Amino acid sequence: MRAFLAACLAIVVIGAGSYFALSTLQQPTGVAYTTDGARISPQWSWRAVFRQAKADEPAIKTGMTIPAAPGELADDCDMRTAWQWIFVDFGNPKGEAACSVSQ
């Protein structure tokens, strides 16, 4: 029984080790079989471009106010422009107000 338990432990350790070893040796298919032009990089963001442009201008509220819950006034959220919808951005929307409803 002890030999079996030790074997199970060894399997877990070697399996986990192989996970990390393979992660360093191999690339995800999305990277391995595409060019830069075909990738959507999480580091690159149209949002950042628009946010930068906004920072240069006087603040204009383009969002809408929606009650998030009954009796409560809602947060601000930025309306997406057509360009932002066309160039879909899967990046992390840091610094943006979270929208409580789907646009």
Add this chain to the structure above:
Amino acid sequence: MAILSARIQLLVAAILFLVCAAVTPLAAQQPTSVNPTAEAVKEQQLLQQLNRIQGLGSIPDVKSYVIEQPQGREWRQFHEVWLHWIGAIAVLGMLAVLIVFYLTRGMVRIEAGRSGINIVRFNAFERFVHWMTATCFVILALSGLNITFGKDMLLPLIGPSAFSSWSLTAKYAHDYLSFPFALGVMLIFFMWLAGNIPNRVDIEWLKRGGGIVGKDHPPAYRFNAGQKAIFWIVVIGGAAVAVSGYVLMFPFYGTTIADMQLAQIVHGVVAVLFVAAMLGHIYIGTIGMEGAFEAMGQGTVDFNWAKEHHSLWPKLKEQNLRTGPGELRGKPSATPAE
């Protein structure tokens, strides 16, 4: 006169209309300058001439430029049809043979009964290596069979969502547990190679059917011919599935599409045969033979078991020298080995 003229004009118009109506479908069937199937015909001709259709692309993976190749169809036929048949016949056939054998022969008992004296057959390290390899093998076999048969057999039972989750987990397990399995196979090779070199005693053992039928007990050293066969199946089969598996795990690392297809064929066929062989091994090591599981379970076997199945094993002589053979003959008790 005017009426006659009008009627003649009407008749002529009607004849012209009928002629036009009759001629139009004929004209429609005539070949035009644009043949909608012309490209397909050219592609087929190209395929026959060049044996593949290849285009141009802008992504780094140049293999993706190959659009059609007949070998791909043969390979698809293999893994969608032939492998299913080979696997089903091997695995279900072996299961059927074992069931029939068990029902007719039953468990092979220790004829002289248990002596109450145990001798060490496998030390802790040997058992550790065996169980590491065996546990990985069971998981690899189940996750591998899922790749071939899961879509047809499991998907209708558990639904797409559960099947998807299970298959993803099984795929990762298949990849990562291959490493302890391959390590185990290597250790088994070096650990037990000395005892598994075929010799003349094995020929006699095979001639007598290993004593599996009837009450015969042909002589054998530490490993009999059947166990040696299992050893070499594990070593050669394990090496084949490991090498072909790593070729598949590292796609196109110095291999072509044809190499990858060959690796998948070798991996699939050897794996299902391996599973069938291991079913036989599991059977004889558990319900097929009394006292056999103890060898890997606790590491020891009963002296009488060893005497009946491995009468030439040197350890028996050592035990005889220590206790004297006379003491063992008079103890046909059924005390379980501990």
